[in-house]
Amino acid sequence: MASRPELQAPPEIFYNDEEARKYTSSSRIIEIQAQLTERALELLALPDDGIPRLLLDIGCGSGLSGETLTENGHHWIGLDISQSMLDVALEREAEGDLILADMGQGLGIRPGVLDGAISISAVQVCFFPSTSYHFILTQYLLPMTFHLDKQWLCNADKSCHEPRKRLKAFFESLYRCLARGARAVMQVYPENLAQRELILSYAMRAGFSGGVVVDYPHSTKKRKEYLVLTCGPPSLSTATPKGKAEDEESCSDDTGSEDEKNQTVCVSDRHRPRKKQKLNKKGKGREWVLKKKEQMRRKGNAVPPDSKYTARKRKARF
Amino acid sequence: MRLITHNMIKLFLLGEFTNESPMGIEVEKMEVRKVGFNPYFLKKMFDWVNYNALVEASKIMGYAELPDVADPSMLESEEFLRKFHHALLELHLEEGSLVCPETGRKYPVNKGIPELRPYYDEV
Numbered sequence: 001m002a003s004r005p006e007l008q009a010p011p012e013i014f015y016n017d018e019e020a021r022k023y024t025s026s027s028r029i030i031e032i033q034a035q036l037t038e039r040a041l042e043l044l045a046l047p048d049d050g051i052p053r054l055l056l057d058i059g060c061g062s063g064l065s066g067e068t069l070t071e072n073g074h075h076w077i078g079l080d081i082s083q084s085m086l087d088v089a090l091e092r093e094a095e096g097d098l099i100l101a102d103m104g105q106g107l108g109i110r111p112g113v114l115d116g117a118i119s120i121s122a123v124q125v126c127f128f129p130s131t132s133y134h135f136i137l138t139q140y141l142l143p144m145t146f147h148l149d150k151q152w153l154c155n156a157d158k159s160c161h162e163p164r165k166r167l168k169a170f171f172e173s174l175y176r177c178l179a180r181g182a183r184a185v186m187q188v189y190p191e192n193l194a195q196r197e198l199i200l201s202y203a204m205r206a207g208f209s210g211g212v213v214v215d216y217p218h219s220t221k222k223r224k225e226y227l228v229l230t231c232g233p234p235s236l237s238t239a240t241p242k243g244k245a246e247d248e249e250s251c252s253d254d255t256g257s258e259d260e261k262n263q264t265v266c267v268s269d270r271h272r273p274r275k276k277q278k279l280n281k282k283g284k285g286r287e288w289v290l291k292k293k294e295q296m297r298r299k300g301n302a303v304p305p306d307s308k309y310t311a312r313k314r315k316a317r318f
Numbered sequence: 319m320r321l322i323t324h325n326m327i328k329l330f331l332l333g334e335f336t337n338e339s340p341m342g343i344e345v346e347k348m349e350v351r352k353v354g355f356n357p358y359f360l361k362k363m364f365d366w367v368n369y370n371a372l373v374e375a376s377k378i379m380g381y382a383e384l385p386d387v388a389d390p391s392m393l394e395s396e397e398f399l400r401k402f403h404h405a406l407l408e409l410h411l412e413e414g415s416l417v418c419p420e421t422g423r424k425y426p427v428n429k430g431i432p433e434l435r436p437y438y439d440e441v
Contacts, residue, residue, distance in 0.1 A: 051358040054322075075359070075407075077323050086431050095353075097323035101434040108434050110328040113366045177326075 030064055033120060036224070037068035040118045040185040043213060043228050053115035056177070058103055058186070061085045063094030065120045070095040079103060104166030109177035117174060117184040167199070171206035178231045184208070186227040196225075203229050214243045286311040319411045319430050321375050325367050327416070327434070340371035342417035343378045344424070349410040355403050361393050363406065376405040 046053055053074045057066050060078030062085050069076045076096035080086055086098050101108060174184060188199065196212065203210070208229035216222040226243075289311035296303045327341055373384050383401050385392075392398045415424040416432055426433050 051362060052356055054326075054363070075322070077326065083431075087429070090429055090431070097319050098431045099319075099323070099327070099434055100431050108328055109326050110368070113326055 033064040034068050036120045036187050037065040037118065039215065039224070040065075040120060040187060040226065041068070041072060043185045043226055044116045044118065044183050046116060054113065056107070056109065056114050056117040057096065058107075058117060058119035058174075060089065060094075060096070060098065063089035063092055063096070063098075065118065066094050066096045067092075069118075077109075079107065103170050106169040106173035107177055109173070111176045112179050114178050114182060116182050117178060117186075119184075119186040164202075167202040168206070171202050171208070175206040175208060175231060180232055182231050183210075184227075184229045184231075186229070188225055188227050199227065203227070207231070217243065283313075284311075319427060319432055320407055321372060321379070321409050321411075322363070322367070322406045324375055324411070324416070325372055325406075327432070340368060340374070340419070341425075342419060343375055343411065343414065344417060345379060345411060345414045347413040348379055349412050350404075350408050351410055353407050355400070357396075357399050360399050360402055360406070364388075364390065364393055364402070367406065372405060376409060379409045379411065381405055381409060 044055075050073075055069055055074050055076045057069065057076050057078040060066050060076075060080050061082070063078060066076050066078055066089070078086075078089065078094065078096050078098045079101050080089075080098070081100070081102050083100060086100060089098055099108075178184060188196075200212070208231065210227070210229040213226045213228050215224040215226070290306060293303050293306065293310075324341065324343065369388055373386055376382070376384050381404065384405050385398070385401075388398070388402075410430055411427055412430050413427060415426050416434075417424050
């Protein structure tokens, strides 16, 4: 746990030249970032008319997510707090424009000009004062996220970093700079329910509508949460899309169990309750009784005459 | 940094707005990089861009071809769109600084990256 980046220093200090290069040269991280960005773009639901859009990449880092945006033909403006990460982005010849800024102090963008905003593993929010800061971080053990968090919106390392104020500034400025009906998709890893609710509540207070989309909710590794926020009041068109594999009962358990099914005996009948079997059997019925009586009469036996009481059931307390 | 980004930047630091006037530019070094031309994107951006600020900025960057006044009907002409495209997307400010119109504070631009962080002691 000692190598968790956030445990060592705030992002602008931890991501020095060496760390930034390490981060960007890992093919695994590049692949994951590309996947996350693709999914975020999908959730942005930009109209499919081939016109490039102007997007904001919050916490763009070394421009890995921006590369995917460029491949999809969009113009983007990237924002990050780490100078070293941005230097790597320059080396990688990121197509978008880069700005060195701190999103917790608000985005310096003119109102209503952006078609959308994405943020990949960057809005990593720590809401609590420095006493519980480290405790929360050590509780936070998702293996996939190990190298991914880049920017803590609320690093409690500096006295002016007051989490709630920063969250408020961030969401309010984001709301302002997005066009009406535009979406912001943020991939987040909230540590607990309270955190998720706090992020969402600040987003709602800023005027966003939307919610959390969870991909692969049953898998610990593949599970991803996206905050999908829409500018403007809730409506049908702004309904939160469904996460991937949300409907499946359990993804990983079912796969590969086909062989087992062929080998095991079907035992469902064995567990059927006995009483139910009896209940299913019908009584012999009036016709059957009348038929039998007729047979006995033909044989010459003494048989009582038929009446309305024939083949009726006795009462229980007889 | 392209002029489209310069046009979009508006300082907002912990709740305090600067007014609508754009950031000033001081150029030490600039570059021109060609990018693909897409008229649809330009037409869409035309509504959003602060055109006067773009003309001002492109003049400071040494590109004076853009007409001072533009109206949406000019978007039909390919010639204007080419100029607009060049000013908006191809002029890069590499070294220099952005100047806040209100306080006069300079935000340095290094290797094309503007540093828009307020100093913590000021906040």
